[in-house]
Amino acid sequence: MNQRFWSNTLIRLAALFGAIGAGLGAHMAGAGSYALKPIHAHILVAGWLTVFAWGIFYRVVEVRAPKLAIAHAITGIIGSIGLTVGMWLEFLNPLPISDTINLLVYIIGGSILLLSFILFFLLTFFLSND
16 A cells, blocks of 8 residues: 555645635635535535545554555545535535435435544554554
């Protein structure tokens, strides 16, 4: 496993989440409406903060289970994007797709992100070299 690749990938995704979250916050402040507050918060916490922390983890800690680390990074990417896009679809319904599809994206994205947190727990407590 190339930990530097996954670290860079996660940090770059976090930077994208940070820019989107800050832009969304600026939009809400300018519009005087905080209707998007839950989405904004999840973009910044699940996207920017968490994904950045995972990227730094892979930069600092050498893991002994590279396949598990890859599974964690992939589920983290898919889950963080899936959860935040799913929230956007569910709360705003901006596209002409069914409510069921919106809800499924939200639930599946959140479930994949939860799996990623479980994998990260295993990596940090049981499978790191430190």
